[in-house]
Amino acid sequence: MLRKVANWLVPNYCICCQNPLIENQAICQYCFDELSLFDPSQGNLLNQPDICRDFKLDNITRLMACGWYEGQLKSWLSGYKFHHQTRYQAALQQVIIHQWTQYLLNEHTAPDIAVLMPLHTSRLVNRGFNQVNQTWQSCINPYLSSKISLLRTHNTKAQSNLTGIQRRKNTRYAFQVKDSMAGLRVAIVDDVITTGATMGAAAQACLDAGALQVDAIATALTPLHR
Known part of the structure; x- marks a missing residue:
């Protein structure tokens, strides 16, 4: 009422x-x-040859994303991330909840735990918030662990103007896992995957901590070769 x-x-x-x-x-x-969104019934996006080819995610088992980083999705993500225009947060959350719910219905297997793609402390202080946490929180809360977390130990340079090779060098030793992930199916959640360099480095840190498998979850994929 x-x-x-x-x-x-x-x-x-x-x-x-x-x-x-x-x-x-x-x-x-x-x-x-x-909205131009991926069909969640497609399941693992790495089963699509073009996506598997364009994104270097060799240590990722499954990939889920809401859509391409273009159109409304790009406008809302950039507006919220860089200018904290909070009216876009609700729109992103609505898209994320719908896509994630439908994805789980089709995949049947949820991760054991989820970890957020972390910001380095200095970048978090400068921005004031972690946009991944703000937009994905309602979906991944059941999978977050109070003991296990992914940490960004190096304040890497901004990657928007770096090549794929430069991105991989930039993020190679950027992450560390707090506590053990032994035997766990882990999902790493990020807002945008561009080349896969950051996600790949984070996934390797999880595997080094004992993770059984690592899935990548993102709001959007950058359409590099479309």
């Missing part, structure tokens, strides 16, 4: 078309259906 009164007093509008929304969401069903 209180939510209905609140929606009547302060109507909620679709972030795409600006039409009023009855439910407490950010995107209306029509606009959501128009």
